[in-house]
Amino acid sequence: MIENLININTISSNVNASNWKDAVKKAGNLLLEEGFIEERYIEAMIDKVEELGPYIVIAPGIAMPHSRPEDGVNKTGVALITLEEGINFGHEKNDPVNLVIALAAKDNKSHIKSLSELMEVLGNEELLEKILNSNSSREIYECVNNK
Amino acid sequence: MIKILTVCGAGVGSSMMLKVYTQQIIKSENLDATVDATDIGSIDPNSADIIVTTSDFANVLRNTTAKVIKIDNLTDKESLRTQLLEAIK
Numbered sequence: 540m541i542e543n544l545i546n547i548n549t550i551s552s553n554v555n556a557s558n559w560k561d562a563v564k565k566a567g568n569l570l571l572e573e574g575f576i577e578e579r580y581i582e583a584m585i586d587k588v589e590e591l592g593p594y595i596v597i598a599p600g601i602a603m604p605h606s607r608p609e610d611g612v613n614k615t616g617v618a619l620i621t622l623e624e625g626i627n628f629g630h631e632k633n634d635p636v637n638l639v640i641a642l643a644a645k646d647n648k649s650h651i652k653s654l655s656e657l658m659e660v661l662g663n664e665e666l667l668e669k670i671l672n673s674n675s676s677r678e679i680y681e682c683v684n685n686k
Numbered sequence: 687m688i689k690i691l692t693v694c695g696a697g698v699g700s701s702m703m704l705k706v707y708t709q710q711i712i713k714s715e716n717l718d719a720t721v722d723a724t725d726i727g728s729i730d731p732n733s734a735d736i737i738v739t740t741s742d743f744a745n746v747l748r749n750t751t752a753k754v755i756k757i758d759n760l761t762d763k764e765s766l767r768t769q770l771l772e773a774i775k
Contacts, residue, residue: 591695591726594742597703597760605699631741632758644698647723654699655706662761 541660541684544653548573549618550676550683559593559628559636560585562620563604566641569618575643577611584641588628596630600671601661605642615645617657619679621671637671660685688719688774691734691752693743697725703760704738711767717774736773738766 549569556562567581583606588595596602618641625635640657644650660666666682673679690708694701701723708721726743731750739747744756753773757766 587695592742594695594700594740597700597740598762599759601761603699605696607696607698642699647698647702650698651702651706655703658703658761662763 541653541656544615544650544657545617545619545680545683546573547676547680549575549616550679551618551620552673552675552679553623554620555623556626559588559602559626562602562622562626562636562639563588563641566604566618566620566639569620570616570641570643573616575612575614575616575618577613580606580611580643583607583610593628593630596628596633596636598661599633600625600635600637601633601640602628602636602638603640603642605644608645608647612643612645614643615650616643617641617650617654619683621673621679638667657683688717688736689734690719690721690736690738690770691729692721692723693726693729693737693739693747694723695726695743697723697728700740700760701725704757704766707763707766708738708770710763711770715767715771719774736770738770 570576584604627634670682692701692704705723734752737752738755741756755769
């Protein structure tokens with residue numbers, strides 16, 4: 540169930556970010572404020588991209604920054620932010636990014652079912668469009684849970 | 687038995703999702719195959735028949751005997767199904 544992965548406090552709409560690092564930080568800060576991660580996890584997510592490239596842009600317009608459990612994850616969760624303006628992550632096909640999903644995974648299993656449910660939602664163009672046009676975390680939360 | 691590896695940077699995000707999708711395809715198409723997820727740092731590229739990954743890593747994995755399937759859109763399961771069936775043929 541997606542509810543297990545995402546809560547309304549880790550969703551934010553129309554976030555203003557100056558570049559991709561800022562976007563990752565802002566999504567990461569929501570996880571930090573809710574106790575899902577330690578601060579160092581945010582840097583770890585950024586380092587992964589700098590080390591391995593923009594592979595975290597997993598679909599057109601969607602980035603899923605994440606790092607490994609041992610980089611400071613307290614509990615499994617996801618933060619979801621929509622960006623006021625599209626930001627380039629340097630991906631050859633999927634830029635610009637409008638939606639950032641920061642993933643904190645405590646292990647490599649517990650989140651997978653919920654995460655693939657979230658992907659189903661994001662693969663639905665109509666729902667994705669609705670999420671991107673939402674102006675509050677409540678609206679996004681309802682779209683994500685398909686309510 | 688066909689051995690499939692899904693690969694991403696950390697081994698907990700996209701590779702796990704690709705693994706779930708691949709498992710669904712194996713099941714629905716009744717394929718004789720296994721699938722494991724791994725990260726780019728610990729992969730032995732010659733230990734699989736087919737590697738499923740994103741474009742960034744497909745370029746890194748050029749020197750392998752495995753067939754490499756590139757996925758640019760993780761919400762597009764159909765593209766994975768088509769490419770997987772093509773690779774197995």
